[in-house]
Amino acid sequence: MPALGMAQETGRIVQWLKAGGESVRQGEPLLEIETDKSVMQLDAPAGGVLRIVRDVDDEGVPIGEVIGWIVAEGEEPPELTAGRGQGAAPQAAAAAAVAVDAAAAQAPGPTGAAEGPAAGRAGPPMSPKARRLARERGVDVRALAQGGEPLHAADILRAGAQAPAAPAGGRLRRWNGVGEAMASRTARSWRQAPHFYLMREVDAGGLTAWLAAVRRRLPDATLTDLLVTVVARALARFPHLNASPAEGGALEHDEINIGLAVATERGLLVPVIHAADKLGLPAVVEERRALLARTRDGRATPGDLGGSTFTISNLGMFGVDQFIPVLNLDEALLLAVGRIREKVVVDDGRIVARPIMALTLACDHRVVDGAAAAEFLREVAAILEQPVALLD
Numbered sequence: 001m002p003a004l005g006m007a008q009e010t011g012r013i014v015q016w017l018k019a020g021g022e023s024v025r026q027g028e029p030l031l032e033i034e035t036d037k038s039v040m041q042l043d044a045p046a047g048g049v050l051r052i053v054r055d056v057d058d059e060g061v062p063i064g065e066v067i068g069w070i071v072a073e074g075e076e077p078p079e080l081t082a083g084r085g086q087g088a089a090p091q092a093a094a095a096a097a098v099a100v101d102a103a104a105a106q107a108p109g110p111t112g113a114a115e116g117p118a119a120g121r122a123g124p125p126m127s128p129k130a131r132r133l134a135r136e137r138g139v140d141v142r143a144l145a146q147g148g149e150p151l152h153a154a155d156i157l158r159a160g161a162q163a164p165a166a167p168a169g170g171r172l173r174r175w176n177g178v179g180e181a182m183a184s185r186t187a188r189s190w191r192q193a194p195h196f197y198l199m200r201e202v203d204a205g206g207l208t209a210w211l212a213a214v215r216r217r218l219p220d221a222t223l224t225d226l227l228v229t230v231v232a233r234a235l236a237r238f239p240h241l242n243a244s245p246a247e248g249g250a251l252e253h254d255e256i257n258i259g260l261a262v263a264t265e266r267g268l269l270v271p272v273i274h275a276a277d278k279l280g281l282p283a284v285v286e287e288r289r290a291l292l293a294r295t296r297d298g299r300a301t302p303g304d305l306g307g308s309t310f311t312i313s314n315l316g317m318f319g320v321d322q323f324i325p326v327l328n329l330d331e332a333l334l335l336a337v338g339r340i341r342e343k344v345v346v347d348d349g350r351i352v353a354r355p356i357m358a359l360t361l362a363c364d365h366r367v368v369d370g371a372a373a374a375e376f377l378r379e380v381a382a383i384l385e386q387p388v389a390l391l392d
Contacts, residue, residue: 001054001061002042004035004302010060011035012177013067018044020052024070031068034177039298046070051077060177126151133157178267189329193245194365197324198373202381204340204355210387218285223337225285226387227312228258231335232276234379235310241376242309243367244330250367259308259328260288264296270328271295272308316340322358332367335380336360357384 001011014032018024030044044050047070054067061067069077126134126141133156134141144151144159175183207226214221235242235256243250256277259270271291273284294300311328316339325336336359343356359381363373 001033001063001065001067003063004033004040010062010177012060013054013056014039015056016050016052016068017041018050020050022050024048024050035302040301044070048072049075053077126156130156176266178264178269182268185329186326189327192329193327195327196363196365196370196373198361198363198370198377199322199358200377200381201343201356201358202384204357204384206386206388207357207384208340208355213388214281218282220289221281221285222288223316224260224312224314225281225288226384227314227335227337228260228273228276228284228288229279229281230380230383230387231310231312232256232258232279233383234376236277237379238372238376241333241368241372243332244309245332245364245366250332253309255307255309257307257309259311259331260292261311261313261328262292262295264298266298269295269300269305270308270311271300271304272306274307310334312337316357322360324360325362327362327364332364333373333376334362336362 004011012034014034016031017029018031024030024044024047026044026047028044029041030050031042032039033042034040049071051069051071052067053069054061054065071077130151130153133139133153134151139156139159141151141156144155207223211221211223211226214226240250240252242256243252245251255275257272257274258276259272262269262271271294273279273287273291276284279287291300291304294304308328309331311331311334313325313334314337315323316337318339320338321341322338323336325334327334338358338360340355340357342353344351345354345356346352347354359377361373361377361380363370
């Protein structure tokens with residue numbers, strides 16, 4: 001299983017594009033793999049005969065575990081993994097799975113600490129199927145451990161049968177790779193980052209007029225494109241806020257890369273417009289349109305989904321007035337945007353209705369203090385209220 005992203009720990013085999021025993025050519029499409037961010041196609045690294053070790057299933061395969069072999073005609077793959085997916089006895093397949101898990105659990109990483117699928121998890125080695133069943137059924141595998149003996153699916157099923165029944169009518173909605181990654185990252189961010197929030201409203205009259213004018217020459221332009229451009233311009237004036245928490249301080253990034261929180265059928269993803277401050281508005285419109293299309297179609301690459309230094313989350317299209325977001329992991333700021341709505345305000349002593357948009361800036365207090373964040377938000381609001389003068 002290849003590593004297709006820096007933080008990837010597992011991958012799920014979506015489908016093999018070649019059958020076991022079939023001849024393949026180097027560079028020919030071989031299989032599709034789902035990571036926590038996208039579905040990607042893997043090409044054959046060599047020519048020969050394909051021997052499948054891990055077939056399609058719902059269980060993530062740890063990075064580095066063998067999922068198949070490409071061998072010469074008449075050659076057989078190593079004995080340990082030759083059985084899995086090739087019709088060998090179930091006992092041999094289970095033994096291979098346990099052996100792989102045990103080896104991965106105890107393999108030292110660069111610092112000497114255990115890494116791989118079992119890193120950070122106390123308990124006996126077990127097959128992927130046993131681990132999946134334990135997670136689904138809420139079985140405490142530590143309580144089942146007998147002198148460090150490996151656990152099999154049958155052990156989990158027996159323990160699950162003795163566990164208290166779940167409430168009637170309930171069902172488990174399993175995470176996919178994207179959902180599991182989102183849950184893990186947001187939980188880590190909430191635990192690690194001391195969040196604070198700044199909120200303000202902006203008069204969106206100039207913004208809506210500017211957008212209408214822009215659409216006459218750029219029909220695909222959206223409010224998101226303007227937000228990306230505005231935030232990138234503001235960050236360029238406050239480079240110390242384009243940063244991430246780091247050991248002993250804050251890492252100030254050379255590039256301003258704006259992530260866009262996007263809802264897809266597979267879950268929440270954050271595609272990234274790189275070097276956004278160097279792009280003119282037409283380039284932002286084109287990049288955003290192509291990037292979101294790839295993301296929603298499941299064709300986004302690791303480069304499309306990595307490297308953000310600031311995130312924008314816009315729920316205005318869902319009728320949301322204002323909301324409190326969780327920071328994207330390892331970013332100092334996130335801008336949450338609500339819908340543009342008519343609101344009664346006092347303007348120069350007169351009571352009038354104006355189009356108002358609410359902004360919420362989420363901040364990591366390890367990197368940003370309140371005054372600096374307030375200055376940044378004021379800059380963003382000023383550009384949004386007078387976009388023609390500052391952007392055209």
